[in-house]
Amino acid sequence: MNLSERFRALKPSATFAVAARAAALQKAGVNVLSLGAGEPDFDTPAHIKDAAKRALDAGYTKYTAEAGIPALREAVAEKLASDNGAVYDPNQVAVTVGGKFAVFAALQGLVNPGDEVIVPSPYWVSYPPMVELAGGRPVYLRTREEDGFRFNAEALDAAVTSRTRAVILNSPSNPTGAAYGVAELERIAEVACRRNLWVVTDELYEKLIYGGVKHVCLASLGREIYERTIVVNGFSKAYAMTGWRLGYMAGPRPFIEPLCAFLSQTTSNPTSIAQHAGLVALTGPQNELLAMRDEFEARRDDMVNRLRGIAGVSCATPPGAFFTFPNVSRFLGRAAGGRVLGGTIDLAAYLLEEHHVATVPGIAFGAEGHLRLSYATSRTAIAEGVRRLAAGLAAL
Secondary structure (H helix, E strand, O other): OOOOHHHHHOOOOHHHHHHHHHHHHHHOOOOOEEOOOOOOOOOOOHHHHHHHHHHHHOOOOOOOOOOOOHHHHHHHHHHHHHHHOOOOOHHHEEEEOHHHHHHHHHHHHHOOOOOEEEEEEOOOOOHHHHHHHOOOEEEEEEOOHHHOOOOOHHHHHHHOOOOEEEEEEEOOOOOOOOOOOHHHHHHHHHHHHHOOOEEEEEOOOOOOEOOOOOOOOHHHOOHHHHOOEEEEEEOOOOOOOHHHOOEEEEOOHHHHHHHHHHHHHOOOOOOHHHHHHHHHHHHOOOHHHHHHHHHHHHHHHHHHHHHHOOOOOEOOOOOEOOEEOOEOHHHOOOEEOOEEOOOHHHHHHHHHHHHOEEOEEHHHHOOOOEEEEEOOOOHHHHHHHHHHHHHHHHOO
16 A cells, blocks of 8 residues: 555554553453553542533533633633643643644644754653654654753753754653753753744643652743743643543644644544543542552552662662653563563563563663553552562573
């Protein structure tokens, strides 16, 4: 079949591929423990589900404005002002079909063919393909484990060329959980303003941050950086609403106005029922969100301690999200069943097929030598999953 170049160049998400293979093994009767999940294992809070039921009963089943119902746009604007110190008018907010599409749409609106977009590495698996689908070229800015997987302003400045259009900032990060402090962000903002860069800041894991670390929204750090920042957030992670496909973005009015036309020609509006549920998520009680966060923090500490007990593995304590990113580079190049495991794709496949624990290879995030493990699962699953991981590594 004569497909377009963009279709032929695309590769499926590594995280979905791992989930699919783990599901296939489970269907075949294999007891697989998954540490690869990219979504909370909690149910959506009942009051949010009840809001969706009320919306159905009230007949809110029709098209809405492409950028969302006014009440939800207003609630997002109020949330950004009260939680993040970033003041937006509701017409500077667009509600989208998930946070992923918000990032995609932002890049479609900013990037012309041949433009460069700086993508800090390790990165979420979808950032590079999104840049390429916009006609741009991802330029990887490597970060180091010893620096908490954070880049600094000097490294950003050195990576900028005459073709650089934007930089993607993900804090807290998927896959590392890295989070940036206010002083770091102020210096990054200075570079972005001086070098005339846009910043797409992905803050989906904002509410899942631990140990007294405070989330800082880049757009709150002054008028100049505010005017060149696109803030992306959503409901999937904080409110356990992954399947509802509801996100949002905020930015300068000259960007959001044409963005609405883009939405009208692509997705139209997000699901009307999900929007009414999202409104209650933002404006209703937050106690379940806080309880989920506290449980994630306890699971994080448990997983990190168990991983550090494996000889040859190092693991930083992530300040946010629900992933650990242990360094397993010492095990690469070893043999299993006569086959040399040359990289983390081989290692993850071996762990899944032979020891029935699902992980995600670090190379999918641009970081060979690491595995991404999720603690969005029960403490029992964490204990058994890390035990299987340790047994698999010891057998090499």
